[in-house]
Each structure stands twice: as C-alpha cells, then as structure tokens.
Amino acid sequence: MEPLRIALKDLRSIKKEKTILVVISLLFFVASFSSLVVFGLTLLYSPMGYANAKIGLVGEAPLFSSIVHPIRYDSIERAVKDLVEGRVDAVVVFNENLTGQNFITIYLPKEDIKAIKATLYLRKKLMEYQDAIRRIKGIPTLNLKVYENGREIDVPEGYSLHFRFVYVMLIPLLAVTTAVITSAYLIDSICEEIETRTLDVLLTVVELGDIITGKILSSLILSVLLTIFWMLMLSLNGISIDHPALVMIIALSICFVLISLSLVISAFTMNREKAQLVFSIVVVSAIMLMFSNSVSPIGLLVRISAGSIFSALEVIVYPATSVLAMLLAILISEKRLSKAIGLEV
Amino acid sequence: MLRIALLELRAKRRWSSRFVAILIVLTVITVIVSVHSLLNGVKIDRGIYSANIDIDDPKFVKSDNPDISIYDGKIFVRGDLKSLSAFDEFRNYVRRVYNEWIGEKFGSSAFPILIRVIRIPTKTEFEVSAKNLKGVIETVKKESEVTPRAEEKREEKIEKQIPKRIEGGAKEKTSKTSEFLTPDELRPPSLLGKLIYAFGFVIPIYFVIQVYSSSAIEDKVKRRLDLLFVAEDEWKVLVGKMLPYLALSLALACIVVAAFGKNIFGVLFLIPIILFLLALSTFTAMISRSYREMTFLTIIISIFITTYLFIPAIFTAIPMSKISPITLLLEFLEGENVEPKDYIISTSQFYIMSAVLFYLSLNSLEIMHSQSNPIEKIVEISIRIVKGYPKVFVASLLSIPFVFVIEFFTLSLIFAIEHAFAVVILMIAVIEEFFKGLFIYSAFKNGLNPYVSAFLSALGFLIGEKAILFSFIPVKFVEFLPIPLIAHVLSAFIFVATMRFGFRRALLASSAFHAIYDGVVLWNLLG
Secondary structure (H helix, E strand, O other), rough: OOHHHHHHHHHHHHOOOOOHHHHHHHHHHHHHHHHHHHHHEEEEEEEEHOOOOOEEEEEEHHHHHHHHEEEOOOOOOHHHHHHOOOOOEEEEEEEOOOOOOOOEEEEEEEEEHHHHHHHHHHHHHHHHHHHHHHHHHOOOOOOEEEEEOOEEEEOOOHHHHHHHHHHHHOOOOOOHHHHHHHHHHHHHHHHHHHOOOOOHHHHHOOOHHHHHHHHHHHHHHHHHHHHHHHHHHHHOOOOOOOOOHHHHHHHHHHHHHHHHHHHHHHHHHHHHHHHHHHHHHHHHHHHHHHHOOOOOHHHHHHHHHHHHOOOOOHHHHHHHHHHHHHHHHHHHHHHHHHHHHHHOO | OOHHHHHHHHOOOOOOHHHHHHHHHHHHHHHHHHHHHHHOOOOOOOEEEHHHHHHHHOOEEEEOOEEEEEEEEEEEOOOOOOHHHHHHHHHHHHHHHHHHHHHHHHHHHHHEEEEEEEEEEEOOOOOHHHHHHHHHHHHHHHHHHHHHHHHHHOOOOOOOOOHHHHHHHHOHHHHHHOEEHHHOOOOOOOOOHEEEEEEEHHHHHHHHHHHHHHHHHHHHHHOOOHHHHHHOOHHHHHHOOOOHHHHHHHHHHHHHHHHHHOOOOHHHHHHHHHHHHHHHHHHHHHHHHOOOHHHHHHHHHHHHHHHHHHHHHHHOOOHHHHOOHHHHHHHHHOOOOHHHHHHHHHHHHHHHHHHHHHHHHOOHHHHOOOOOOOOHHHHHHHHHOOOOHHHHHHHHHHHHHHHHHHHHHHHHHHHOOOOHHHHHHHHHHHHHHHHHHHHHHHHHOOOOHHHHHHHHHHHHHHHHHHHHHOOOOOHHHHOHHOOOHHHHHHHHHHHHHHHHHHHHHHHHHHHHHHHHHHHHHHHHOOO
C-alpha cells in the first residue's frame, strides 16, 4: 500500500504543477509536426500531384516528345526564362540519340516544393522513355503488372512513403518521446526528494524500497496515460493501430527500460542537474541503437502496429526483459541509495 | 564580468574529476554509437511486409496471408495502404535486381539515359526581380557553352562510372556522388533529410543551454545570485554567467559546421539563436518558482522556438520562409548567396528578442523570489517598465517578434486538428490582444490615460507587424492599412472600456471583437 500512496502523492503534484500539460503539448507537438509532413507527402506524392507538370524541351527529340508532349523552345535562355517565371515546371535539354547514350541536362527549380512535382513527373516519364529506347536496342524491359480484384491498377511511385512515415517513424517517435518524458520525470521526482532532504523525512515513516517502488509506479501510471493519449490521437486522425493492447505492452516495455536507466543514474548522481545531463547523453545512444538494429523492441512495435507478422516469443521476451531490467535497477539503486544516505546521516 | 565568468567555470569544477571523466567517456561512446547507427541505417522496418514467396529483401517475410501475392509474373494486392505500399517497395526491389542484371549483360548500353540536374532559383508569386533573371540566364549561357565540348570526355567518364554503379548494386548511396544519374536515381529533394541535417546544428546548442538553465535556476533558488549582486553590477553578473556557455555553444557550433565540411561563417546564423536561448533561459529562471516550473516553461518555449526555426526551413518556396535563420543557414551551407537584407531581417528579430529578454530579466530581479505565478510576474514586470507614453508604443512594437513566434506555433496546429480554423483565429486574437492589453493595463496602473495608451499600443503593434510582413511581401497592400489600424484601435478601446471588470474579461471582450474582425476579413479574402 505504501508505494501506491507515494505514487498518488507524486501524481497529484503533477496535476498541481501542470507538468502534465507540458507532456501532453510535447506529444501534441510531435504529432502535429508529423501530420504536417504527412499532409505534405500525401499531397505531393498523390498521382494528381504530378499528373500535369509542364516540361520545356530544347533540342531535337521526337521519341521523347511523343511520350512527354513538351513545350518546344529554340533557345535555353528562353526556356529558362519561362522556368524562372513559372510557365514551365522543368526544362529538358538534349538531342535524341536512339542508338547511343543520351546526355540530358535538366533544369529544375531550386525551391524544394516546386521541384518535387516536376521531379516525380520527369522520373516517371524518363523511365518510360528509357524503356522505349531499350526496346529499340533489343534489351528486355521490366514490366510489372499489379492487380486488385482482377483489375489492373496503377500504384504511384513513392506510394509507400506515407505508410513508412506513419508506422516506421511517427509511432516509434511517439513511443520513445513518452519513454523519455517519463524517465526525465522520474529523475526530477527522485532527485528533488534527495536535494530538498524530504527523502530523509519520508524515510522515517516509509521504507526506502517502498519509496522507490512508489516513484516508479507513478512514472508507470504516467506512461500508461500518455500512451493511451497518443494512441487515441492517432486513431482520431484516422491512423489504424493493429492489436492496440499489444502495442501498449511493447510501448510500456520501452518506457520500462528507459525508466530503469534513469533510476540507476539518479541513484548514482543524486543530483538533478548531473542526472539529467547523463541521462540525456545515454538516451541518445539507447535510441540510436534501438532504431538501427533489426532486433529491437521498436522494430516489434512497428510490426505489431502495422499488422505485420510477429512471433509470440517476441511479445513475451521484450516485456519480460524490461521487467527484469527494472527489478535489477530497483535492487541496485536501493543498495546504492541506502549506502549513500546511511553515510550521510 | 570576467570574474563572474570564471566563478561560473569554477562552480562547475564542483563536479568531481571522476564525474567529468564519466561524462567524457559517455559522450565518446554516444558519438561512436551514433556514427555506427547512422551508417547502419534504420533497421526497424525489417519484416513489415509479407509476400506469398521468399523475397531476398529483409523488409519482406513469407506468409499465408500476404500483402502481395505473385503468380505467373503478375502481382496481386488487397488495395489497402499497407498492401499497396508493399507493392511500391517490392517494385523498387525488383528494379534494383533488374538493373544489376542488365548492367552485367549489356554493359553501359543498357543505360541509354544519363541525367545531369541543374537547380536554379525561380520566382515566387510575390517576387519580381529582373536582376535575378539576368544572373540566372548568364550562368545558363556559361553552362550551355561548356556542354557540347565536354560531351566526348564525358562519355569516357560515364563508361567508367557505370560498371562501378552496378558493382555497387544495392548500395545505391555510393553512386549518388557521381555527376550523372539514371532515371531511377532521379529523386525529389528529401525534405526530411534537410530537417535532420538542420537539427544536427541546433541539438548540441540545446544541450549547452540545458546545463546553463539548470545552473541559472539553481543560483537563483539557492540565493547565490543575491550575493553576487552585492559585489558586482547586476548586468555584469548576468552577462558574466552567460559567457562560458556562449563560448562553449559557439565552439560546438563551429565544430559541427566544420565536421560537415562547411563554410565556417555558417556560425553567423547560429549566434543570434544562441544569444536568444541564453537570454530566454535567464528570463525563465527569473520568473519560475521551482525547478519543475522552469522545466515546464523551458519545454513549452523550446517547442515554440523549434517550430519557428524549422517549419519555415521546409517550405522554402514561400517568401515568408526566410523569417527563420535556419532557412538561410541551409541555403548558405548549400553554397548559395544569402542576401544581406534577408540576413538582417531574420536575425534582427532574434537579436531584438534577446535584448528584450535580457532587459526584462534585469527588471525582474526585485521580484524574482516572489511566489506569484509566471504570468503574474510578467504583468508585474510590465508595470515596472511601462511608465510613459513612448514606452507604451515601444513595448508594443518590440513585442511583435514574440507574438510571431507564438502565432506561428498556433498556425502549425491547423495541421494536427482538422477543421481547427475557428479555434486558430480565436487563439491568434487572444495572443495579440494579450500583448496589446498588457501594456495598456500597465500604463493605466501607472496613472496614464488608458485611451491614449490604447491608441499608442495599437499603433506600435500594427507598425511592428506590418514591418515584418512587408519586408517579405511587396508593399502593394499599403492602401488597406487604415482599416487594420482602426480595427486594432477599436479592439484596444474595447479592452479599456471593459478593463474595470478585470484583465481577463477585458481580454475576452477585445479578443472576441478581434476574432470576428479577422474572421470576416478572411471570409472576404477567400471569397
């Protein structure tokens, strides 16, 4: 019961000090920043986005013209002037050579947003053109046909970006942000008790182990609330998450690992400033490693939420490991703190 | 001042040498891990798709209920986001294999198209500059003169390039450095990549600022600042405390710029940001009551600033994007000329904000230990400062960069919540009226005529607002100026008239009017 009471005390102070508002606005920020990018991506990579790019051509290129239907110019200067003034989206300069190599110079707007439209369009058309020349040369071409319900369909290039962005970036990012926030919160809450000497007062009525468990419990409750918050936010934005309960468990195991880390760091530094500094350096490594390894709880989180294949073993191993890490962290930090405080008192 | 700086350095020496050693070791490990991870790339997409057959790509696994099914060279999909994405990525995989194969079989003749891309600045809707165009055409002339002569040599070069490219196979990245691209390699510029690149410059600075703000609040809470103020001028103490961190951030910025192999003058774009963050941390340390309140304010404000710095850098096609020094920094590092005018406009806001925050910090010293909340403290400080009519005008004028930062964040929320237009209009009205009202209220508390102050506050606000806007958009909208002035003055008068019911209610009344006015104007503009 003692740990629970301590956890509730901490949570009340979160409510009082509006800390929860920061946390929520941080997640909100991550989500809104990402939605902005998703919004941009869907707009730019939709087939409508690049259906009608206007291409200028300088040079003789009959086969190219039959594929792209460009606007003809007799000088580069005139074509580029129109590009600068926005009458064409890109300018292509070359003389067609159906037997040898074609060196094509493409003038594109420097401004990224404008260039994306023209680049995507040109890429598609130039690949068609390349295939046409290859056929003339007798080189086999690649022709992938894709069917949905027995009907042939066209899937725009770069279509997967949206999917990747949501499941391989946004969801991992939200899970990691939650874990970092709750760990940083644990550091604050433990170090503050040590630095303001309220820990000594608490110790007269509660065991050290119970205090630590209580602190962890409050971070854990915070993690659960935040995870529910971002999952709801995603579903309100129309992003479906497969197996929400499992996603929750894996997201929480990521929190567990970082919280254990921050607990040990707090116990060893016993100072908020030092602990936060050490934690922020260590957490960069931890996150980098989790993203760049295929064996990683984040990888599992990605697969579960995207509805991909995962094994029951994985779902057991990660949470179990994180619970073990947590128990170990509690043990180590309890030992360390009792020794440090014992010496001080 | 230097004495204080040395004192600050010595205070950090309270850190035992063992702790410093651990920090260094951890930093080295982090750098190694980061480099390793960046080289390794993101691997968490392993096995996210499934197919009915084995595909030699880690993203795919075999499954009985696959995202894509392949029979007789035909591919079948379900039609949902994941299934179509699986096809898109499968297509990329097949193309890679195919390119390797034809490269081996047919050599360079399998790649009949080689592309060279030249990027040129184009006009945005608002900009008309004949000088630009002339410059562009001249470079184009030079480029096109070179083209025919270089052709033959180039062919030899290409012959050498292609086999390399094919050997590279899956490692497409290595070929990106080459001058010529095949159509497959023609990719749109990656907005996200640019963003991550820009973060690389700012993140180390954030770390230093974090240490500084911890130190500042600790000095305040433990009353060390009070002691220092007895011995030394107040401004010297504050500047002295900042100096080591300023030096450290600058050094880090230089290292990062150099590590990317870029022009060291790029640091010039980061200086105003560093100064601003330092001044901001000082001010938040002064007005917050506890560590956690400080963390709260710091995070909220960092979010605002990060949005303001980075979002414009993505949307470089819009003239307003030059408002962020990061946009200019990226342009500069890519080797383009940044016009002095743009540099001055975008950085001057940060210099102004730094100076204002520093001035506010100096004026908050007497109330820094008071237990009122941060907003109340801001009001108290404003009352201490706004003691004459000219000050009402200047305060309102100088508040504009702050208003812009907050409004920018509000605007970016539109993307997070659908149909949030009305909410955003209301929020913007509240933000603007808060600042205008704050100075009117302060002037009134100091015994000035509220209506005269209201007019001055509205005028200062309008001039500041339009000064920034017009530096990016040509002045063809000037004829509309009297109307916004009347609107600003009217809402300020409403504030004065309702002020006797309290600050909050007056704010509500004036904001309501302001929001309705903005709504009507927008509705008219959008037809």
